[in-house]
Amino acid sequence: MFAIFQYPFIQNAFIAGSIVAIVAAVLGYFLIVRGLSFAGHALSSIGFAGAAGAVLLGVSPIYGLMVFTVTASIAISILGREIRERDVATGVIMTFALGLGILFLSLYHGYAEQAYSILFGTIVGVSRDDVVFTFLLGLILLAVIAIIGRPLLFSSFDAELAETRGVPVRALGSIFLILVALAISITTQVVGILLVFALLIGPSATAIRLVHQPLRVILLAIILGLTYTWLGILLGGNSPWPVSFFITALSFGVYLPVRLLSKGVDSKRSAKEFEKLSVVDSHLAAKRDRHD
Amino acid sequence: MIDIFRHDFVQNAFLAGVIVAIISGFVGYVVVLRGQAFACEALSHVGFAGAVGAALAGASSLEGMFLFTLLAAIGMGALGKRLSGRDIEVGMVLSFVLGLGVLFLSIYTKNATGAVGVLFGSILSVTINDVQVILGSGVFIIILMAVLFRPLLFASIEPEVAEARGVPVQRLSILFLILLALSVSVAVKVVGVLLVFALLVVPAAAAEHLTHRPWLAITISILISLIATIAGLTFAFIGHWPASFYIVSLTSLFYFIALVIHAVRSPRRYRELPHPSREVLPPPV
Amino acid sequence: MQEPIIRLEQVDVQLGGRIILQNIGLSIQPGEFIVVLGPNGAGKTTFLKILLGLIQPASGSVRVLGQTPKVGSHLIGYAPQHRVFDSELPLRGRDLVGFGLDGHRWGIGLPGRSRREKIDQALKEVDGLDLADAPFGQLSGGEQQRLLIAQALLTDPRLLILDEPLANLDLAYQQDVVALIDKVCRNRGVTILLVAHDINPLLQVADRVLYMARGHSAIGLPDEVITESNLTKLYGSPVQVVHTLGRYFVVGAEV
Secondary structure (H helix, E strand, O other), X not given: OHHHHHOHHHHHHHHHHHHHHHXXXXXXXXXXXXXXXXXXXXXXXXXXXXXXXXXXXXXOHHHHHHHXXXXXXXXXXXXXXXXXXXXXXXXXHHXXXXXXXXXXXXXXXXXXXXXXXXHHOOHHHOOHHHHHHHHHHHHHHHHHHHHHHHHHHHHHHOHHHHHHOOOOHHHHHHHHHHHHHHHHHHHHHHHOHHHHHHHHOHHHHHHOOOOOOHHHHHHHHHHHHHHHHHHHHHXXXXXXXXXXXXXXHHHHHHHHHHHHHOOOOOHHHHHHHHHOOOOOOHHHHHHHHHHO | OHHHHHOHHHXXXXXXXXXXXXXXXXXXXXXXXXXXXXXXXXXXXXXXXXXXXXXXXXXXXXXXXXXXXXHHHHHHHXXXXXXXXXXXXXXXXXXXXXXXXXXXXXXXXXXXXXXHHHHHOOHHHOOHHHHHHHHHHHHHHHHHHXXXXXXHHHHHHOHHHHHXXXXXXXXXXXXXXXXXXHHHHHHHHHHOXXXXXXXXXXXHHHHHHHOOXXXXXXXXXXXXXXXXXXXXXXXXXXXXXOHHHHHHHHHHHHHHHHHHHHHHHOOOOOOOXXXXXXXXXXXXX | XXXXXXXXXXXXXXXXXXXXXXXXEEEEOOOOEEEEEOOOOOOHHHHHHHHHOOXXXXXXXXXXXXXXXXXXXXXXXEEOOOOOOOOOOOOEHHHHHHHXXXXXXXXXXXXXXXXHHHHHHHHHHOOOHHHOOOEHHHXXXXXXXXXXXXXXXXXXXXXXXXXXXXXXXXXXXXXHHHHHHHHHHHHHOOEEEEEOOOOHHHOOOOOEEEEEEOOEEEEEOHHHHOOHHHHHHHHOOOOEEEEEOXXXXXXXXXX
């Protein structure tokens, strides 16, 4: 079973997959806390158009992915603030982008394989160059999140208060979406556009039901994400079935019992745990108590 | 140009397209009202797995879609109380089922083009049998929507009051998801799994920006859906690009036009409303 | 004395294994304006749900309008706790009010003149005719509250249950809504159960006060119920009551 590790493409897959799993877990937590899981899904679909367009132009799909997703995330930041508005408007753009992608694919005659790999992932087709690129980009993303993590978390839990404390809430939100866009681009390599959600949201969604302190949630999410990815590659490498399926199945398979058996996402309690990070003073704590 | 209507596949395409457009316009109104656009997405992805799975089992893709989406609808309905908005449960089910679809696809590599048709729409290969099934489904959906209309709206907007009035809120939610599952399955025939949103959500969202009168909104929603579908099909027959692309582009266009009209027409009384009750004091009497 | 419109005897309520209400006994006469007070989690909403037939008591007897509470009774009008309506909600004022009339009936419902007249009538009663065609989500909290009351009144109920209708309203609008409820209900002779956090805006109109805390209750005139000994007993911890300037201030406890 572990014999497959002698193959360089499996090694590449492992390295790329690991960094992607970590980035996805971290950003996924923020996506959930900010209620943006749909936006994550939408961005990946928009990425599809970019990737297909890139293929049409004869360029590597990941560049098209990145350009489209980053542009889209900027656009989403500017568009509607009201929750419902964001859903539908995001969805409209997403669907139009998918339509574009379909158009591009239909125009490009050698499309089937490329389309397949964009849609469903080809982690085992990752080259050494891709690994280096993914690794570097992943490091940059993690570094940025480490820097903006605290104020971002603050503004995710209590935007109004954060603003009065001088946190640039809107700017952080926009930066965050750009980070998500880039994360989606590299996650797509592992599981494909349609299944990004499983690796991006799955581990965090599971973790947030099990522990409450933000740092612990992220840590658990990382562990889960890495486990799914490693096991996925192992199982996929040893069977004729796709890696992306295994990762998705593991992600869902663990999420489902946790979801059914745990009491519920306690955002109030998460907020309380956040306070213990001593970012805020007793003023915020008092405000929380009043709302209880 | 009228000559093309001699061909069966053209007639079938228009017939199926028109029926689906009407269904989508009507059901879509409630989808947008309830904020269940994401659930719609999830069901369409579930439909993908169902279609590919059905091909594996030798059944028709429509049957596979019906079965899988119905099961998923019941599952989602039972899981969440109202499943509105961007619930994680929906997204997780969505990716898992897509993963299943990927699995089936990799096993069943023979019919890659079939899968593409499910993903991107295959209105031009609709058979007369398909049309009959779609028509039957359409009649069923419309009748049921008409019967459930008032309590469904009530339960969507004010679930607690509705419950106190004896409306079976939870069961209606499941029933509506089932109707949505059916609508999604037939819509997939026209625009494919990835673009179901364009038919089911976008026209209704556009309409709901233009008016607050329920029946006017439903009418506009159906109209937009119809125009986009008919025009889209026509362009597809004249030109070389996929029908689903035209249809999606047209609905998106309508949506943004509606947004503009809305922004121009109604300056909001209160700009930012974190609480709907943040008030301006009444003028002194 | 008439038949009480609400009567509870030795009622216990459990939810999910937790005891919510213990040995509740009270009776309310038709036409009374009762204000229900008490801290969050005291069981006020549970009590309302018992009256609406949505929850069954573990033991004891509940009689509303002479019968065991049944879900869907037209004789009870209900406006639940503060709901946030989407500001883009694609419905007009009259659409929402109309739910109160026939939102629970199957079918599409034909728009008849009598239906429109009934809705207009209810709107007129709450002074909300000019809000009829406005987008509901864009109305202020006070305006929405008025329409929701109209909605609850549409089936000509004998009992009106309002769960925190004054929450999140500015003081000026609170006065408006209180005056409206009082006027409408004196005119119709409807019994009112109004849940609130503060008795003061309601002192002029309340007949009696029902105070609930930690699963227990006490009912009576404000003077009788809002006393230090009563509240200390109810809360199980020291509470001070200051009655001054025609108002009650409860100190040391969450109201």
